[in-house]
Amino acid sequence: MPRSSLGKVELIVDTGHPLLNRTVDGFLKIGTVAVVRSAAEDVYAMAQKGSVSSNSVEHSLKKMCKEGAYWGAIAGTYVGMEYGVAKIRGTYDYKNAMIGGALTGALVSVVSKSKGDKIVVDAITGGAIATAVELINYLT
Template identity: 65%
Template sequence: MPRSRFSGSLNSPKVDVAIDMGNPILNLTVDGFLKIGTVAATRAVAEDAYHCLKKGSISSHNFEHTLKKMCKEGAYWGTVAGVYVGMEYGMERIRGTRDWKNAMIGGAVTGALVSAACNSNRDKIVIDAITGGAIATAAEFINYLT
């Protein structure tokens, strides 16, 4: 029986925006904000486009709602990413080494800061710090595997 095999590679497009703020930590923070903020805004558009297609109509109210949602989601997730990237780089500079511990500390501090900005429940802040550290560490380990 004849067999066929598909072989090849798929490369995603690479977009780099270089903004020089005069400081490496600011450069990385702004870069993280822009990249993740764009992803979050795109997700918001895709989600709302799906809902409009499902309903079969679009109105100016829906369009305005989508624009507001894009800005809100982009700013929120961009800020979280910027804080995380800045914290991770700061840990690298303070510790003088680049390893998974920087991601863990950066994720924990970011989780705590974002949680503290949203609520005042100390237990929730601690849990969010643990979650942020765990997610960042897992992402770093997965990055090492690929």
């Protein structure tokens, strides 16, 4: 089956510690995806409107930075949590994803000033999403 590619860009950041290396890698990868998604939405909106102003470009750039930093921070936190759990448990399996996702979900919820049951729901959601992704990756 024919394949095409836009190319491959590799960026290696070596902080000297595997935990930090993975965290930075997760931040950069998912942060980049969030920036591109935000840019695509804004370009589409500008195309529909039929005009581009310096104000809309400035708003778009701010939104791209905010989205990239937000999703990158969540991804970096998750990757770091999963790695830390794996090191503590001494094994690498789906349970690390589940625990790392739950801890990340709870932490994001607490940082966004959620309270009580919302923190628990976010922890369960984070654990469920991370576990599902891990199991899907295992199956493919």
